[in-house]
Amino acid sequence: MNSQRLYQLSDTSLAFPALKYALTDPNGLLAVGGDLSPQRLIAAYQQGIFPWYSEQDPLLWWSPDPRAIIKITDLNINRTLTKFLKKSPFTVTLNKNFNQVIEYCSDAPFRRDDTWILPEMLQAYKQLHQLGYAHSIEVWQQNTLVGGLYGVAINGFFSGESMFYLESNASKVALVYLAEHLKTANISFIDCQLLNPFLESMGCSEVKRENFVKLKDEAINISLDEHFWSAKTLCSSS
Helix, strand or coil: CCCCCCEECCCCCCCCCCHHHCCECCECEEEECCCCCHHHHHHHHHCCCEECCCCCCCCEEECCCCEEEEEHHHCCCCHHHHHHHHCCCEEEEECCCHHHHHHHHHCCCCCCCCCCCCHHHHHHHHHHHHCCCEEEEEEEECCEEEEEEEEEEECCEEEEEEEEECCCCHHHHHHHHHHHHHHCCCCCEEEEECCCHHHHHCCCEEECHHHHHHHHHHHHCCCCCCCCCCCEEEECCC
């Protein structure tokens, strides 16, 4: 931790410090404390801030610089995935089973580290889903959930939180159909928060925080049809 000031959030105010006060080491750590109430979470995402912490940590809030995003036009669907999609055994749905998706994400078998999706996070994001701010993509093989992702949406700004897969390509398929759905509303990017090898392979790149904020603000001003996030089937199995 460097000598920069780490802000302690108030229990009585939803205010966050300006993003310029985020630490450079660790990159993007902006504030500590507060709670996971829907009002605070919504206020955070509106500003491009997200919570991320482990069981032994206090509640930590982040705004990294650079920021990882996938521009919809840059989504990398390689030849192998294109071929798979044409004969996919999967059915893809939107918001049909958010709770099961986030529970799988919190305990995905490929995770080597302890999960950061702690019980209080599960409860908080399930509540956000009930309020219409958190959404899931589900990938099914017959009647079994085999992959998916979830995130938070403020109008046209979608911030991805986590994904999982139990069958090969299932998380890739979830991401492809999320992008296709967002494209129907002229939404230009998905916020991925932090870069990792999987996301990079799918076309994710990093942009400066100031550029991310401009993109985020433009997306938040996109008005969506009232049924855009209604539960529906996006793709049936081939």
